[in-house]
Amino acid sequence: MGKIELTQVSKSFDDTEVIPPLDLKIEDGEFVVFVGPSGCGKSTLLRLIAGLEDVTTGQVLIDGQDATDIPPAKRGLAMVFQSYALYPHMSVRKNIAFPLRMARLDKSEQDRRVSEAAKVLNLTDYLDRRPGQLSGGQRQRVAIGRAIVREPAAFLFDEPLSNLDAALRVGMRLEISELHKRLATTMIYVTHDQVEAMTMADKIVVLQAGVIEQVGSPMELYRTPRNTFVAGFIGSPRMNLLNGPNATKHDAHTIGIRPEHIAISTRAGDWPGVVGVSEHLGSDTFFHVKCDDFPEPLTVRADGDLDLRYGAKVFLTPDTAHLHRFDQKGLRLK
């Protein structure tokens, strides 16, 4: 079981409030991702759940029990740190067995659980090495192994992939998702990378300056962002947010249109413009188009085969069915 509930939890360091009171419910077995720009309080929120920081006000409930004053070790949660925090002087085997050793499990049970975790994580051949002799991805797996053996109520991940190179990150992303499906344990995952959030989460919690901007499934957030912040943060490349007469025409202060919902044509369309830089990804090409109507260049997705040179004259047509409208405060209009 791993149901976590935060009620009116807030955190202040001295006089600065980093997290104003917030409520959050995490169901058993969910993969929840906290995402937001750096300094938004997502790591602090995770550390409050872990018990590594004390809440200033409010309650943390784990499986319905008040865990606010329970020390981290007794909360039944396991954490994977950004730096992996492996113990450098211990072998991989001892690293993974450390929480079991601290719990005074008997030796045979320790060995059984360690070899089981090692099998799941493909670490069997590395059990006698030191962390210093492992690659980044292997270290990451050892850190996960150390979390798995405790059979925790929930896993907490604090930006676990940010120290890996891009190719490895994609692989580990899949492995963690796979692990979640297999163990069906609650996982809370902190990241600043919205791609990780979109690809892995059952539920995304978007944070800004300690405030929860929106909670929902990846597609909910993609389709109906509650405000301009979420609209701009979720989705890659970013949604185009436009002001001015074109927005007023749609009865909104700001309109948002995703790059994939704009048609580009060399002959005719709503917004004339000039092609700037283009980014070729093979399957798709992203054009940055400078339109006469808007001060900012628009990002437009087109088929990878479309070949337009810098400075070419084009016309853009937004797909009005996928137009997002926001009011003056940046909130979504129905």
Added chain:
Amino acid sequence: MATQHSRSAARLMMTPAVILLLGWMLVPLTMTLYFSFKKYLPLRGGDLGWVGFDNYIRFVSSSSFWPAVASTLIIVGGVLIITVILGTLLALLLDQPMWGQGIVRILVIAPFFVMPTVSGLVWKNMFMDPNNGFLAHLFNAFGAEPIQWLSQASMPSLIMIVSWQWLPFATLILLTAIQSLDSEQIEASEMDGAGWFNRFRFITLPHLARAITVVILIQTIFLLSIFAEIFVTTAGAFGTKTLTYLIFQRVLESQNVGLGSAGGVYAIILANIVAIFLMRIVGKNLDA
């Protein structure tokens, strides 16, 4: 990667420094060896010719030799144990955030800046004096009979004085080592259910291993040759005569340069034996 050319250039440029250091070491060593085979009494006839291994045999067969070796090792061992243990504890304490941190840290380092002669005299006259010393007053205040520190408990007193001097050094090095410990490791072990003691035992202490090794090796080098503290306190009496002090007595008090030089060679051998043992015990901590 260094090319063949840059390597030979580097060797060429290092040569003057290496030759200077080598000469710096070889000249005194050769002179010590030279005198150790001579009967050389500066005030009683000067150079009286070669005597073979006579000086070596006489130095070892003296009744002061083995006690001197023993007291040298006891002082080195005692001071090492005290400074490493107390140094670790003090470093842990000083690592805690507190009010007036900067000033406290400077105060802790202060004893290291006091010259050995001065600290020996301060301890002898102001703390350990059986009539007027601070400790005597303290004992009297509790109605106890003051200890005559330097005569009744000469070795513990000496170890105490030298430990007081070297404690700041150990504390300082261990403190910097503790500060370099990744806080996420401590937090991870906290999540893993390690209590205060286990965190220290399994995380902090292994992290400090290398720093402790450095402290032990450096202190040993200096402690084998302590002299001023003994000279101004007991002057080698009450069983505090170390090998260094014995050599000093042979050369200057007995005016026998040959005998003292032979003692010097024994001191080199003792230092090497200690060094071999230390490297065997703690040296592996220095490998990355």
